[in-house]
Amino acid sequence: MQQELDAAGLAVPVQIIAVNQVGHESGTPMFTSNRDLPMVQETAALDVWDLWKVTYRDVVILDENNERLDAYNLTQNNLAVQANYDALKAMLVAAATP
Numbered sequence: 001m002q003q004e005l006d007a008a009g010l011a012v013p014v015q016i017i018a019v020n021q022v023g024h025e026s027g028t029p030m031f032t033s034n035r036d037l038p039m040v041q042e043t044a045a046l047d048v049w050d051l052w053k054v055t056y057r058d059v060v061i062l063d064e065n066n067e068r069l070d071a072y073n074l075t076q077n078n079l080a081v082q083a084n085y086d087a088l089k090a091m092l093v094a095a096a097t098p
Helices: 002-007 025-032 082-095
Strands: 018-020 039-041 058-062 068-073
Touching (some): 002 082, 018 025, 068 082
Parallel strands (some): 018 039
Antiparallel strands (some): 058 068
């Protein structure tokens, strides 16, 4: 999806990254090996999961100030289902369109 969004030439660039919740660092090597999705590690000092009201497997859509606009849960909406994939992509495009 990142490549599709990059190719769309959106007015505001979309960057998809993973944010690993503090306390779950042990799974980081498994998650990041052989993948191209960037990942950052949450810290106790900056509790973004709480700040953004994240539920496990949420895609949190932020504005240019890193304020939460919306979320799309991948447990409830499997991206292998084309309609779910299209719905998430449409949400990201909408957020990047002034």
